[in-house]
Amino acid sequence: MSKFYNAKRKRNVFDPKSIAPFKLSRSKLEMFLNCPRCFYLDRRLGIGQPGGLPFTLNSAVDTLLKKEFDLHRAKNSSHPLMKVYGIDAIPLAHEKLDQWRDDLHGGIGYLHQPTNFLLYGAVDDIWVKADGELIVVDYKATAKSGAITIDADWQIGYRRQLEIYQWLFRRNNFKVAKVGYFVYCNGKTDRSAFDGKLEFEIEIIPYAGDDGWVESALIAAKQCLLVNTLPKANLNCDFCNYRQASSRAEK
Numbered sequence: 001m002s003k004f005y006n007a008k009r010k011r012n013v014f015d016p017k018s019i020a021p022f023k024l025s026r027s028k029l030e031m032f033l034n035c036p037r038c039f040y041l042d043r044r045l046g047i048g049q050p051g052g053l054p055f056t057l058n059s060a061v062d063t064l065l066k067k068e069f070d071l072h073r074a075k076n077s078s079h080p081l082m083k084v085y086g087i088d089a090i091p092l093a094h095e096k097l098d099q100w101r102d103d104l105h106g107g108i109g110y111l112h113q114p115t116n117f118l119l120y121g122a123v124d125d126i127w128v129k130a131d132g133e134l135i136v137v138d139y140k141a142t143a144k145s146g147a148i149t150i151d152a153d154w155q156i157g158y159r160r161q162l163e164i165y166q167w168l169f170r171r172n173n174f175k176v177a178k179v180g181y182f183v184y185c186n187g188k189t190d191r192s193a194f195d196g197k198l199e200f201e202i203e204i205i206p207y208a209g210d211d212g213w214v215e216s217a218l219i220a221a222k223q224c225l226l227v228n229t230l231p232k233a234n235l236n237c238d239f240c241n242y243r244q245a246s247s248r249a250e251k
Contacts, residue, residue: 011046012043013043013044013045013046014043014044014225016225016226019116020116021111021116021117021118022116022117023109023117023118024043024117024118024119024120024221025103025119025120025121026119026120026121026161026164026165027121028042028043029119029164029217029218029221030157030160030161031049032217032220032221032224033160033217034157034234034237035234035237035239035240036224036231036234037230037231037232037233037234037237037240038234038237038239038240039221039224040224040225040230040231041230043225044225049239057141058140058141061139061141061185061200062124062139062141065124065125065139065183066101066124066139069091069125070091072090072091073090073091073092073093074093076090078090079091081183081202081204082127082204084204085204087127087135087181087204088129088130089127089128089129089130089135090127090128091125091126091127091128092125092126092127092128092134094126096108097126100122100123100126101122101124101125102122103120103121103122106120107120107121107122107123108120108121108122108165108168108169108172109121109168110167110168110171110172112171112215112218114218114219114222115218115219115221115222116222117218117221117222119164119214119218120168121164121165121168123136123137123138123165124137124138124139124183125137125138125139125183127181129177132175133175133176133177134174134175134176134177135176135177135179135180135181136162136165136166136169136176136177136180136181136209137180137181137182137183138158138161138162138165138180138181138182138183139182139183139185140158140182140183140184141184141185141186141187141200142184142185143186143187143188143189145189145190148184148186148203148205149205150182150184150205150207158182159207159209160213162180162182162207162209163209163210163211163213163214164211164214165180166178166180166209166211167211167214170211178208178209179206179207179208180206180207180209181204181205181206181207182204182205182207183202183203183204184202184203184205185200185201185202186200186202186203187199187200188200188201
């Protein structure tokens with residue numbers, strides 16, 4: 001085993017004997033909800049899932065949307081799309097916004113005392129109403145025909161993502177609106193030619209979040225990491241199924 005892999009697998013691994021707060025990202029909590037076994041392998045044993053390819057096109061859309069909304073943030077004005085959808089708010093100007101948007105600088109976090117987990121995540125945007133209530137906003141990009149929705153079974157991770165951000169801002173003593181928004185960019189494939197550019201239609205989709213599950217999920221994740229045995233394989237997990245199939249083939 002290479003020294004590089006040894007160093008990588010030891011980074012931020014949960015130690016049951018440690019009294020220091022344990023940093024847990026939003027995506028790792030989502031991993032636990034999807035598959036406790038993969039979560040245990042990753043956070044307790046340091047064996048992470050193989051990394052996926054970077055979504056560079058999606059990242060480009062995120063970056064451009066942030067620049068666009070930042071123009072209105074600087075002018076303290078509402079974006080035209082917000083007016084079209086009847087959203088009475090403006091992009092929030094806050095000294096910590098850059099930090100909240102950046103995982104590498106901590107995002108927005110909260111130390112959950114019952115588990116000693118420092119849960120954190122990086123939000124795409126925050127809007128604010130006239131009464132000071134914050135609206136959590138997430139950017140998404142796709143390319144599909146038909147209506148854009150947020151209620152498909154496979155989109156549960158999107159919904160939980162927004163709800164975790166709502167929970168984090170509430171725990172940081174902000175007043176947070178129940179309804180958040182997904183700014184969804186849909187790449188159009190019905191144009192006659194590419195012509196060196198990809199055109200998008202942008203929709204804003206409201207979602208009434210419910211963060212009541214976050215507390216119990218954190219407690220369950222902590223209990224998972226405290227035991228000294230691997231959770232059972234998840235039959236609905238592609239990674240678990242691959243490991244089992246390859247193990248059988250090797251034997």
